[in-house]
Amino acid sequence: MKKLNNAFSALYNGDNIVKLTQLRYIPRWIVILLDISIIFFSIFLSYIFLDRLRVQVNFPNHRLEKRLLLISINLLFMFVFRTYAGIIRHSTFFDLFKIVLSSGSTLITVMFLNFFIELLLGKSLYLYPTLFLYFFISVSLMFFFRMVTKQFFNILIDIKGAATKTKVAVVGVSDASVSLARAILHNPNYPYRLEGFVTRRSDSNKAVLLGHKIYNSDYFFRNKNIISKFDAVLIIKEIMSKQEIEEWMTLALDNGLKVLKAPTLSKMRDSDLVGGIRQLQIEDLLNRKPIKIENEEVTKRHAGKSVLVTGGAGSIGSEIVRQVAQFKPSLIVVLDQAESPLYELELELAEKFPEQNFKFVLADISNSHRLEKVFEHYQFSMVYHAAAYKHVPLIEENPHEAIFVNVLGTRNVALLSKKYKVNRFVMVSTDKAVNPTNVMGASKRTAELFVQSLQNLEGNTTKFITTRFGNVLGSNGSVIPHFRKQIEKGGPITITHPDIIRYFMTIPEACELVLQAGTMGAGGEIYVFDMGEPVKILDLAKRMIKLSGFTPDVDIQIKFIGLRPGEKLFEELLSDNATTVPTHHDKIMISKDPAIGFEEIEILCKQIVRSAIKRDKLQVVKLLKDIVPEFISNNSEFEVLDKKELTTDLSI
Incomplete structure (x- = not known):
């Protein structure tokens, strides 16, 4: 009750968005009162339809008693199936199922009652059209009330966190992409906000998916006004090839967008969605299809x-x-x-x-x-x-x-x-x-x-x-963790030689x-x-800088320090x-x-x-x-041994 008073006070005082979003749930007695009001209105609406159709009801002198009886029976089944127990802002189709069970049980009970009264008095207590009208209207209005309340809270939370949320474009319109987008859309507490979809397909330009526009990638990345509405693109790594990931990464980074990755929803629980979405790492681009183990x-x-x-x-x-x-x-x-x-x-x-x-x-x-x-x-x-x-x-x-x-x-x-x-x-x-x-x-x-x-x-x-x-x-002392630490410190990234390449x-x-x-x-x-294919370390460094949200040689400098003792350009x-x-x-x-x-x-x-x-x-x-006769030192103090050997060979 105190929280509800605070919410109404917030509405009056003007700080309504923050205070209303702090309200965890509407008290159950409020839900019951609202559902009873919906029942009254549904009965009233049903009789209005019948009056307009000039249908004469049975036992018109007992209209009030009949309505109270109908409400009582409906209220009984509402308590039996606990339709009021769910948190309205998190309503699902399971809540609709409980409402249908409650109202359906009311309908069946009243129909049995009608049947016995018709046997005793020769006419039914309620007209059957009235009962069916009441059933459909009450079910629709109670579920509508829950959906409106849920959407209302979602909008408030969305408005509240709009400034801090990452606005994402989900890449693709496959089932996996849509499932991921739906998970973001239906969980307003997550730090991501769905703003649209981007795909290479050109047959979806005018289509709308989950209430959001589908953009063709060429049009999306050419239009600076559209890109300005987004902070990042979100890819699902498992459904893309390495080449596709690289292409999307290049397009996004060249246009100032972050690149986020997420696993398919089948590989994580809903509760792990936030932890499952991470910034794309250089390892994702170097990783290949793993070898098949027997x-x-x-x-x-x-x-x-x-x-x-x-x-x-x-x-x-x-x-x-x-x-x-x-x-x-x-x-x-x-x-x-x-x-x-x-x-x-x-x-x-x-x-x-x-x-x-x-x-x-x-x-x-x-x-x-x-x-x-x-x-x-x-x-x-x-x-x-x-x-x-x-x-x-x-x-x-x-x-x-x-x-x-x-x-x-x-x-x-x-x-x-x-x-x-x-x-x-x-x-x-x-x-x-x-x-x-x-x-x-x-x-x-x-x-x-x-x-x-x-x-x-x-x-x-x-x-x-x-x-x-x-x-x-990722092994101890390897180049990628080393570069990552240098980027975190603001640079420079140190590379031994601009042409050095390595396998990974x-x-x-x-x-x-x-x-x-x-x-x-x-x-x-x-x-x-x-x-x-081998990877050029200079290209690796530039990609890592871009993935970190910086510009190579502008935000993070790249410095060449010369080959270390014993190091060669390629392995x-x-x-x-x-x-x-x-x-x-x-x-x-x-x-x-x-x-x-x-x-x-x-x-x-x-x-x-x-x-x-x-x-x-x-x-x-x-x-x-x-x-090891093929061992020839490079950039090392031990090169002198190779020269001595060469001199000996020449003298011979």
Whole structure:
């Protein structure tokens, strides 16, 4: 009652929009009184129609009693079906159904009453046309009252939030687009306001959908007056190809509009609509159709088995753990030397997979004695080796550390996998191992050579498999999070070279490849992934700036700082002297790279580890160049070693 008084006071005082929208619901007794008023009016209207048609009613002297009886019966069923209980401003067709049940029950009851009175007195109490007229009029007016009230509140809330809401044009007129638009339209508390639809179709220019105009895209983006009415375009990512998303993004950003994305309503609850709509990110443009996983074979390899993931707290390792957990292995051992990330992952996995048995091991893979205890105790069936140092400039400064982790660590894990007869060992490598120009890439290529050399050793039962990746979106230290932080600070964005290009894949995509590779081949293979088209980093930066609502080189500057030590302009997935063999999976190929025998690579690995222990940088890199002849340093202090070798060759 107090809230209602406040609302009426607001109407009088003039601050009505704000106060009325704060009224949560109309009190039930008010709804009942209004419904009784509608019943009175419906009876009155019914009799007016009959009077105009000069129809004589039965028992005219008892007209008041008859009306009171009809109202009483109707009121009884209103309480039975609780037609007053719903919040009017949120009325749905379920409320109409309750009204129809209430009035329909009243109609049937009065018709039975009519029948018995007609048997007793020879004529009915009510004329049947009167009853049917009353039914249709009362149902229509009660539902109309609810719809008008609902729309009234929606308009008030819409007016109140008009200044702060994002005015959107939904892209497309498909069922999914219309469902999304309807959800926005029917939920005025959401921070979005539907202003229209935009489509490439030209046959809908004069059509209206959900009360809003449908614009042809060419006309829409040419007309500045129309664009000024909108803040953003809203796309549904799942129903568009990458090319279509790029086209809409370019059109919108070039015309000063934001680009929002939303999943289909079938993929989220209504309550999640606001959280489901987000600004388009650069990852959405780089993301491709994920590789198809043969779940039956992957499940067979993991279900009920003991699995080890080294580097399990890292970007790739942790995603491998999440994906493997879905196949219900008997145990997943997550091994990493990074204490805090390992602990954070433990908390996350305990919440996401409460039924799964995990073991979290804090250990360094370069410590073979510590590792052997782990292998001896758990008897693994699958080993995923994702532990590695990966940051090119840091490793260029500290080459001995790459040897300890990328070479010695891989050697330890691989040899223990062979010793304890692990079924499959899957190593995560990188495209930087191909024709390497830096220490990190060369150390990973050395690790590849060692792993391959174990396959054909006498008595070996383990299948050793290697997978090569391009750059991974969102991984620790990757370019996109780095650019995003620079944009948030107001720039500049720093790029090493205007012509630098890279391949990209998502973390889940990369890990799906690891799992798939673990089920393929006889061992000894290096699997490479069809990475699609490479991306120019300068174009990537410009897109990210535009997606953030800024203008490149105006709001956010782009600065070129020169190639970092060991960095090259483009990455390759295949070495110059390698050939590829297709597999049954159209996105996965086998790279036939030159290999080295176990005895030779074992001697070289021991030599380079001894040099690393002495912290002899030049000797470490020189040995890397002996192991990986195609390793030619670029923009690095170690270029001197290539010059010496060239001078020696010329003198010979």
